[in-house]
Amino acid sequence: MDWDTVTLDHDDGVTTITIDRPDRLNALNVETLDALDEALDEAEAQDTRVLVVTGAGEDAFVAGADIAYMKDMGVEAAQAYAERGHAVINRVDTFPAPVIAAVNGYAFGGGCELALAADLRVASERAVLGQTEIDLGIVPGWGGTQRLARLVGDETARRMVFFGDRVDAEDADRLGLVGDVVAHDQLDSFVRDMADELAAKPAFALRTAKEALDQVHRTNLEAGLRYEKRVWSGLFGTADQEEGMTAFVEDREPEFE
Structure with missing residues (x-):
């Protein structure tokens, strides 16, 4: 598919989605959110074993949401914008493969929230991150108040x-x-290199590991442990489990599907 503000590249199980508005520091306006949503559809349709999300240009990962677009919003329009942002960023969070955010520059507001939704974050030495909404008279609205504390602690x-x-x-x-x-x-x-290493792992087991780890933020310990036992035993009898354990016993490298 062809979008004006997002590009997608798929190569050997690794799909890279790039927010491509470098002239606006890759800010997420509605058009870009819609394009990102469609790109996630395309990534799921591909044999994506690892998803990388990054920004175009030398300055920004994603500098935030589109402030010029938001400036004159009323409550109803703001609610719709929040729901659109949440829907797309939640898709990154729940993508059925590990997601790596390659933070190549500024990641403020909605850009920081996009990075927080990834499973892993790798930063360029030039990267600067922040939930900077307070100086706009608002608060994080695309998951930042929830995901940030889970990652770095409440204080x-x-x-x-x-x-x-x-x-x-x-x-x-x-x-x-x-x-x-x-x-x-x-x-x-x-x-x-990180993505290639992950892509060589057993895809179904990785997806299961991601879902199990996510339970830490979605349920209590007892329920999470029950979930872990269920999915752990459910992996037995899969081709990757059989190959992984056979290769271990035979002292060779596994060849996963």
């Missing part, structure tokens, strides 16, 4: 949201907001 999340602080890559790593910081010119190759 840190409150400070980031209350003060609207912008966090550089080094501090983001220290806070647990990202998992790796790499040189800017090495970001693409680093993320590709």
